Amino acid sequence: MEQVDFAICGGRIVNPATGLDGMGSIGIRNGKIAVIDMDSSVTFDLQHVVRADGYIVIPGMIDCHVHAYQHATPLGINIDDHCLARGVTTAVDAGSAGSSTFPGLRKFIAERSHTRLLAFLHIASHGLASAGCSAGAAGGECDHLNQVDVSKCVRCVTQNTDMIVGVKVRVSESCTDNGRIEEEVYRRALAASTESGVPLMVHHSISTVPVAKEEGKLCCPFDMNPGDIYTHAFMPHLSHILERDKKAVHPDVWEARRKGIYFDIGHGAGSFSWTVAEICTQEGFWPDTISTDLHCESVDGPAYDLVTVMTKMYALGMPFNEIIASVTSRPAAAIQRLECLGSLQVGREADITMLKIEECDIDLEDCYGQVRKVKKRIVPVGVWRNGKRFDVSPHPNCPNVDSIINGINAWDGTDVRDARKPSLS
Numbered sequence: 450m451e452q453v454d455f456a457i458c459g460g461r462i463v464n465p466a467t468g469l470d471g472m473g474s475i476g477i478r479n480g481k482i483a484v485i486d487m488d489s490s491v492t493f494d495l496q497h498v499v500r501a502d503g504y505i506v507i508p509g510m511i512d513c514h515v516h517a518y519q520h521a522t523p524l525g526i527n528i529d530d531h532c533l534a535r536g537v538t539t540a541v542d543a544g545s546a547g548s549s550t551f552p553g554l555r556k557f558i559a560e561r562s563h564t565r566l567l568a569f570l571h572i573a574s575h576g577l578a579s580a581g582c583s584a585g586a587a588g589g590e591c592d593h594l595n596q597v598d599v600s601k602c603v604r605c606v607t608q609n610t611d612m613i614v615g616v617k618v619r620v621s622e623s624c625t626d627n628g629r630i631e632e633e634v635y636r637r638a639l640a641a642s643t644e645s646g647v648p649l650m651v652h653h654s655i656s657t658v659p660v661a662k663e664e665g666k667l668c669c670p671f672d673m674n675p676g677d678i679y680t681h682a683f684m685p686h687l688s689h690i691l692e693r694d695k696k697a698v699h700p701d702v703w704e705a706r707r708k709g710i711y712f713d714i715g716h717g718a719g720s721f722s723w724t725v726a727e728i729c730t731q732e733g734f735w736p737d738t739i740s741t742d743l744h745c746e747s748v749d750g751p752a753y754d755l756v757t758v759m760t761k762m763y764a765l766g767m768p769f770n771e772i773i774a775s776v777t778s779r780p781a782a783a784i785q786r787l788e789c790l791g792s793l794q795v796g797r798e799a800d801i802t803m804l805k806i807e808e809c810d811i812d813l814e815d816c817y818g819q820v821r822k823v824k825k826r827i828v829p830v831g832v833w834r835n836g837k838r839f840d841v842s843p844h845p846n847c848p849n850v851d852s853i854i855n856g857i858n859a860w861d862g863t864d865v866r867d868a869r870k871p872s873l874s
C-alpha cells in the first residue's frame with residue numbers, strides 16, 4: 450500500500466505537458482505529487498481518498514493575465530477570492546507594478562496570498578498605479594518618457610527572477626501622450642525584455658503602431674520577438690488583428706505566429722469580441738493561452754473568471770484538451786516555467802484542479818453586449834495548492850445585465866462587430 454497523505458481517485462487525468470489522458474489516481478505526500486497511477490496497480494488507504502468520478506483532474510490552472518495589486522492600483526482584485534477559489538493556482542499579474550512599486554506587490558500581495566503570484570513588470574516605473582482600465586481611459590502610465598526607464602526595469606527583473614516572468618507594455622495612443630511617444634515606448638519595452646532575457650507581453654489597441662508591416666516603422670505583433678506574448682488577441686477596436694476587410698486574420702499576424710509569438714486572450718472588460726473570436730477561430734487561429742485580464746471592471750462580467758473564458762472557447766469549438774493546455778502547459782511555457790509549473794509530475798508541488806463539464810442554457814456576453822448561447826460550461830469542483838485543499842466558490846451570476854448594458858454603451862466604438870447593435874429586449 451502506497452503511503453500518501455491522500456489520493457484523488459477515479460477521475461479522468463488530463464496532462465497535456467506529457468500527453469497523458471485517461472482514468473487514474475494521484476497520490477499526494479508532503480504537499481508534493483508522490484504517485485500518478487494509470488493502471489490501478491497502486492492501492493491507497495481508503496480513509497484518505499477523494500473520489501473524482503465523473504470529474505477531470507488537471508494541473509493547477511495558470512491565469513497568465515490578471516490584475517492582483519489590490520488597494521494600490523484602481524484595477525486590483527483579490528486573487529484568492531477570484532483565482533484560487535475558481536480553480537486557478539497560479540495567477541500572473543500583467544504589469545500592475547513597475548520597478549518602483551514592485552516591492553509592494555511582493556510584500557503585500559504575493560506573500561499574503563495562497564494563490565501563487567508571478568508578475569510581468571510594467572515598463573513604466575509606477576506601473577498601473579494611476580492608470581485607467583483600458584484604451585480610451587484618460588491619461589496613461591507612459592505619457593512621459595521619464596517614467597519609461599529601461600535600466601531600472603532590467604535591474605528589477607534580474608533582482609526578482611523568482612517572481613518576475615516578463616515585461617509588460619500597453620502600446621496604445623491613450624497611454625503614450627496621445628501616441629506622440631508610442632513607438633519609443635514600445636522600442637524601450639522590447640529592449641528591456643531582450644536585455645533581461647524574459648518575454649514581453651504587449652497590449653496593442655487603438656495604436657499608432659501598425660499591425661501591417663510598414664517600411665521604417667516598428668509594427669505589432671510582427672516586430673515582437675519569438676516567445677513574446679500578444680494579449681487581447683480578440684479585441685475589436687482599431688489595431689485588431691484582422692485584415693482591412695475584417696473577414697480574416699491579417700497575414701502579418703499569421704507570420705508573427707509562425708515566428709513563435711504567443712497569442713493570448715486577455716478577456717478583460719474591453720478586449721473580447723464574439724465577432725472577432727468567431728472570425729479568427731473559423732480560420733483555425735486559436736489562442737495559445739486563455740487568460741481573463743481579471744480586474745475590478747471585468748470580474749462581475751463580462752470575464753467573471755477563468756473557467757467562464759474557457760467556456761466561451763469551448764462554445765466556439767476549441768477542443769477540450771487544447772483548452773486545458775492553454776491554461777496549464779502553454780502559459781507555463783510562455784512564462785518560462787515549464788520545468789516547475791503546468792504539469793502533473795511526480796516530485797512536483799501538488800497544484801491540482803478538478804473540473805466538471807455541466808449542461809446549462811445561458812447567454813454569455815462579450816465586452817460589447819453581444820451574447821451567444823452556451824449549452825455546456827466548464828466548472829471547478831476542487832482545487833489544491835501545494836497539496837492543501839481550498840474551497841471552491843459558487844458560480845458568479847452570469848450573464849450580468851449591468852455588464853451587458855456597459856457593453857452596449859461601448860459597442861459604437863468598435864471596428865469589428867455583429868451586423869446589428871445588441872439591445873436588452
Ligand SMILES: [Zn+2]
Pocket residue numbers: 514515516543715717742
Ligand atoms: Zn490587463
